[in-house]
Amino acid sequence: MTAQPFTEHFFHAQDDLRLYYRDYGDRNAPRLPLLCLPGLTRNSKDFHDIACRHAPQRRVITVDYRGRGRSAYDRDPVHYDPVVYLGDLQQLLAVARIDRAVILGTSMGGLLAMGMSAAMPAVLAGVILNDVGPEVSEDGRQRIADAIGTDIRAASFEDAAELWRRGFIGAYPQLEHEGWMKLARATFVADGNGVRLDYDLAIAVNLKAQSTQPLPDLWPLFRGLRKLPLLALRGALSDVLSAETFVRMKREHAGMIGVTLPDVGHVPMLDEPLAQAAIDDFLGGL
Template identity: 50%
Template sequence: MSFSENYYPSPDGLNLYYREYGSDEGACPLLCLSGLTRSSLDFHEFAERYATSRKVYTLDYRGRGKSDYDTDYKNYNPQIYIGDIFAFLTTKGIGKALFVGTSLGGLLTIAMAGLAKNYIAGAILNDVGPEVDKSGSSRILDYVGKDVRFKTREEAAAQQKKIYGGAYPDLPEEDWLGQAETTFVYDETAKNYRLNYDLSLGRALVDQLNAKEQVDLWPFFRELGDLPVLAIRGALSDVLSKEVFERMKEEDPDMEALVLENRGHVPLLNEPEALKKMDDFIARIR
């Protein structure tokens, strides 16, 4: 096993799971934060690649993967997640990290910049910015929290391709099975594959999107202005619009920007062009 499996306590007593890769503590560690319904599994190949030169941590938010589920669905919100991230940093004694945030993970990274910038050595924002396009949020709302199950991984992979094929038009057939393996977990009781997160996330998302007041993240994003930032956008993305991406570059002229063709929401971070860019970016943050 190329990683160790560990848990840390949340401020309200949940056991939250994380993976720790690598042994070199001399360089700035990477802290990987996944998307809304995703888990640490998404970053396995990424973590193995960069763990040769530094520590890499990949977290399961509460209600995802191997972390405890919360009995109160209202705790599935960004404010609580940020508190959990603070608890992780404190538990591990991490003073600074290079944050790698995909989708929700990127939003949390932006929020952290406004609340506790001192923890951030730099940021990789994967297909996310201070504004989420309404078409993307509507699409996400349509599927989050639905109890979808399959008898085999192959059936799950076929459904993944049917639903998300537009975001990955050139993805090899065998990679769809990998997508299924990071999305579903085997339910020993029901003898089928279920989604690897608490379905109550759907209720939480409805509340958050329908809230009368929405947080303006642009001031938080500006706090990243004097830090190394690499922003990646899928050219087919319905979450990070071209207009918002262009404004991000205007707000932060030093931000490195990469657009990946044939990718929607979200790039997988294994694309050759992305790897080349990330290799250089990460190597400069010691």
């Protein structure tokens, strides 16, 4: 039997909620560790392949936010909030004894990386943003708000993969069966009646309440990354990060490396050859 390429850990947030993370690679590796932050309803499983790719050179941490994956669900939905998540990440860094790291943030994870530039700037050694910026296209925002919190179940991972293929073929027109299965296994979890979404549906409470309000101005947080190495990835078919916002990001951060990935929407899975090459080069240069 092949040994599991990561160790599993639990820690307690400031409010004592039990949270989960995976730890790949050697914690004493000389290269900067990589902290991977998933999207709104996602979890640590999304980063397994990229963590395995980089674990021979550096330590890689992937996390389940509260209410996702193997982390405990919060009894009060008001705590499903970015400010609370930043506090949880601060606690994780302390528990994992990480003083500086490169942050890879997908979607909401990228927004949290920007938030870290204000809340804990000394931690950041570089940032990779995956299909997210300081402006979120309204079509994508409403699509996410409409979909989140719906209790979606399937009889098996195979059925879930087909369900996801029908729903998201527009974002992944080139994805084959193996890719849909990988996505289904990262999105769903088995229970006694088949498989269900691997997050607390109550995450939708805050999001739906906020979806009718304009987003705050996030450009000041993005400008907090100006002095840092920055790689930004954008899916060419994205309905969340527009081409216009991507161009402005480059103007605001002259050193930003911007890479547009063809034939993929929100969000790139980071196994695209162009994404892999861009991340390899970026990390290799730090």
